[in-house]
Amino acid sequence: MTAVPQERRIVTAIPGPKSQELQARRLSTVAGGVGSVLPVFTARAGGGIIEDIDGNRMIDFGSGIAVTSVGASAEAVVRRASAQLADFTHTCFMVTPYEGYVEVCEALAELTPGDHAKKSALFNSGAEAVENAVKIARSYTKRQAVVVFDHGYHGRTNLTMALTSKNMPYKQGFGPFAPEVYRVPVAYGYRWPTGAENCGPEAAAQAIDQISKQIGAENVAAIIIEPVLGEGGFIEPAKGFLPAIVKFANDNGIVFVADEIQSGFCRTGQWFACEDEGIVPDLITTAKGIAGGLPLAAVTGRAEMMDSVHGGGLGGTYGGNPVACAGALGSIETMKELDLNAAAKKIESIMKTRLTAMQEKYDIIGDIRGRGAMIAIELVKDPVSKTPFPEAAGALAKACHAEGVLVLTCGTYGNVLRFLPPIVIGEDLLNEGLDVIEAAFAGI
Incomplete structure (x- = not known):
């Protein structure tokens, strides 16, 4: 090379x-x-x-x-992926499993926030990860509603288009979209009417009020947010906003999902952006930076939530491809080493x-x-x-x-x-x- x-x-x-x-x-x-x-x-x-x-x-x-x-x-990505490529390209983890998938899940349990017992499921793309996080939250809570935020972006599949805020080019002409998705304000400090210093608490109060009045907290399966909003303009929610939303979720049995697909894996100077305010999500979705350019994504979360789904309910033919898993292990090796x-x-x-x-x-x-x-x-x-x-x-x-x-x-x-x-x-x-x-x- x-x-x-x-x-x-x-x-x-x-x-x-x-x-x-x-x-x-x-x-x-x-x-x-x-x-x-x-x-x-x-x-x-x-x-x-x-x-x-x-x-x-x-x-x-x-x-x-x-x-x-x-x-x-990257040398470690190329080395590990090339070695795996020579051994086998695919068996489907749901048919005959392999160690690389398990190793990636072990690494995710170690690196993601929180010291609770964690498990992961691997997929191909960020949108797949988000969609499966919704499946897991609904399975665990036996509820249906999903709450997302202004300026959020979560993908291009039918469900994730519904979760995404921006119409052009992501949603225009592609409806109807998946139901039971609700959008509430986010703490966009630069454009908050009363100023950035008031934004965090005020936006959190508005969002919580809308959820409570318009949906009912008892009907919400998941609240999903990017700790730094990506496509929406790299918006950092004003300080205090995320902790207030997490507390509301925890108090009401709602699964809090951190979408770290763009912000994860050292991108923000921490392994994950939600660490900045000490946020420990119930589920975290990752992709993009995970595997040095090879297609891989994951949902990592509390073991009891991940295990709430019936056997065979999660997966996909290519999810956790062995070459992509090898690339991820090389990528994580590089991140630690450098x-x-x-x-x-x-x-x-x-x-x-x-x-x-x-x-x-x-x-x-x-x-x-x-x-x-x-x-x-x-x-x-x-x-x-x-x-x-x-x-x-x-x-x-x-x-x-x-x-x-x-x-x-x-x-x-x-x-x-x-x-x-x-x-x-x-x-x-x-x-x-x-x-x-x-x-x-x-x-x-």
Whole structure:
């Protein structure tokens, strides 16, 4: 395996001629509903770099949407997955099981918050994990209602589309959606009417009041929330909000589910983002960063809840694929060996320092938020009205792409630039990427 040189290099226009040629082939055979942020076709990737088929090397501030935290070709992931690939690719754990699946479940029991007895079930995608968390909560509580929050994102299956807040592009035209899903306010400090300092307690009181009046706590099977809301704009619920919601859930026999699919596995500078306020979820869903780029997801939770489902009620043909499990063990090995929690905190320090300096120069940067290597800036037309400025987010992303820095947008209003660099990125590349971002601000 040849390491990808850790340097930005632009040798053609972005996208280059080979990528444009392949894009033409793609348009004739790949469904139009499958989009791409940037149609450059990848040849190889690793560390903080993506190299395309034209030889351009781009600084990666996306990590395949928070997946390649350990890099896209991490040595331990490649080594373990390759060895497993040579032994067998599949037997189906529900037919003849294998040790890798058990090892991943043991690792999840060790790493996830809380010292209670835990069990896990493995799946393929984040949406599958969330959907199965709902199944487990309903089985355990014998209730049906599920509570989610404004700006939340939980997936693209029918049930998880119902759980997801944003219509375009995730829900438009795909209904009807699964019933017994209820949405309540979240503590979005930057946009809270009475200010960020009041947001946590006030939003929690509103949410609890709506649940109590409109649904009835005794009818709620699960409350599901991302401890840092991802697609909604990297919103950190204001302090005090999550503990109040957890207390309400515990007091009323409701299963509290932390959706850590984007925020888990060192991304926020802790193994899991809910640790920031000492939250111990009943169930936690994980995917994305778990396996170094191989498709794997999990629901981990209190043993009595996980065991409430009848035999055969959980599973799937590919769930916990042996090669993906090997990749996960390699990914976790790398996270521990390199102390990626500390690395993520260093990334946060560098990024927030640089972005705060930019905010002082550019009024369109309304808010800087996030933790670890999960940082975002919200763009507004002016800092007083806070009117969302999605056009600026699109223009900035386009300018960065042209200069070889891959950045992503998000947010309910489409006005957030989000930064998800691989946690193994070098400081020189990180600062160079920030230089390009700053130059893009100067150019709009």
